[in-house]
Amino acid sequence: MPLVRLSGKVAGSSDPKRKERAEILYHLFSSGWDIYNANGDQTIKLSNIQNRILKSDAFVFCQNPSIEDYFNFASIFVGLQTNDTDLKDKPVILVNGDESWNSFMALIDHLIALGTIRQEYKQLFKVVEGSKQLVLTIDANYKEKTKLKKDEPDFIEVKGLYKENSPHNIPKRSVCVFCSASIRDTEYLDEGYEVGKILAKNGIGCISGAGKTGIMGKVVQGAYENGGWSAGSNVPHIIKMEGLPDGLNEFWPRANIYTRMEVMIERSDAFLIMPGGMGTIQELLALILLKEQNNDLVKDKKIVIYNKKDAKTNKHFWEPLIQIINSNQLEKYVEITSDISHAIDVVSNVAL
Template identity: 50%
Template sequence: MPKVRLSGTVHGTDDPGRAVRAKLLYLLFNAGWDIYNSNGDQRITLSNIEKKIIESEAFVFTPGATLEDMFKAISIFVGYQTIDRNLAGKPTVILNSDLSWDPFFAVLDHLNKMGTIKQDHRDFLLTADGPETVLETLEMVRLKGLPDAGREKIGESKSTSFEEPVPDDYIGNVCVFCSATLEESSYLADGRSLGRQLAENNIGCVSGAGRSGIMGAVVEGSVGAGGWTAGSNVPHIIELEGLPDGLSSFWLRPDIYTRMEVMIENSDAFVIFPGGAGTVQELLALMIFKHQKNPLMAGKPVVLFNRLNPQGVRFWAPLIELLNGLCRPGDFVVAENLDEILPAVRAGMNAKVPAEA
């Protein structure tokens, strides 16, 4: 029997989503699906999420969207974008009968307008307004398949890991999560400037080791200023984007989740620059870790760069609105100008970071 992974959790007998989930379970089982996580009590981690994807032939999300649900959904969308072979032909359906997913979709629509998401999320994260429609949508994808993400390989990945120790006089490492596709010149200039500032202040620069877009510019700025610059990437994304020159350390990982994990492990603070679905995925992972009191995030600040674009639009405005309803005060801070980022990072880092020189 084909296996479908069900997301969402039922919170007791009074949960309004209980009846919808029960009907969905009945219809899926009756249609011949083997159901993973039927009770909504299985936990996903960065270490096991790729395994869960490989085990499943389809993914269904239920009403009552949570931070963790959104992380899983955006992770699957990123997999479609980056042509993850483990997601080939596997449909994702979101049952949005309570409209709780609308703010999440609004973020994706906004990023599409801002140019960091090229695909229409509706083509990949299919929505349904009732349990019966979920079954119809799964059958439609079985017959027609999923659309092409519109990306092509630029080469083969022959990369291996290497590591150079962080200099003794460095005060910490900052991980910059950002777009590897946005090529607008003012964004690239900001990326180079941040990379250079980190190096000049004896702060290591960690990134997703992309060669293009803002990510490539951040690396270029740090490397150009002589900074210790590290990153992690995975083979199938390297084949799409390549690797930057000049890295001090590089951690090759098999999937985007263990890639995130090693970046978090090796960083003392995080800056969320303008980005796309991958950047949203990474930010949600940080927020979930904070809520779980994961030791990997202890004492590590998160700074969201809510940059103003030439049309007067703040880049992360819809995402901040979404997070304000799901996160606690202090989970992240917002910087609206480039020169606010480094002071915010220093203010939030642990006691080993000295005052601004």
């Protein structure tokens, strides 16, 4: 029996989501699907998400999404963008009859216009209005295949893929910069370089997703060329696509994007969210979820969002995302600024 992972939580018998969920459960069960998280009571952990993806045959995201639902959806989106083989031929369905996902769809459209998402989202997932259309869509897109037991992938040989920085004392404090690896606009790239440079000059470590291109590559370059310490984590299938930047003092290979995030968060003292795509959204939402859970990984660690004003469009880069954060009463977990110098000052000061 194929297994579908159902998003969302149900908060008791009076929760308005309960009726919709019951209808979805009825139609899915009637169509021969087994359901994970049927009761809406499962809590996510970064360490086990990839295993849940592997075991699932399809993914359904219900109406009235929570911040956790946004994170789960962003995670699947990133997996599809990066050709995660565990997601190959697995239907992803969004139920949006009440238009409660519209703000997130608007965020995707906004980032497509700014160039950090290049895929048309209709190629990655299907949008339906209700439970009956959901079943027809999921059945039409599901391809049955034999499930194989999958061991953790071997880490690819990284020696020779990047030029190591000279030996360097590990700094007492480090800032993690979450950002785009695809932006090519020189104004954005110059700011990335400046971030790495200032962290280096202040004796603060620079942690990133170890991307070679875009803002991410420039952040590492800025730290490296100015005598700073930098480290990062990446996963085999992305390394094969993009390579690694020169100048890393430490590299922490991980099997999947979730344990990659976990080690970066664990080893950082503050977080700077720069312009990025769905991967950056995923990382920010993970930080907010961990804050909500009072997780020790993010205890007393500042999160600063750099809401850059784009010179070409005259729009603030993260405005649609900030609206989602505010509408979910999560603004207490982040500091927002449109001034890059102020953003760097804040994360630098809390990391000292």
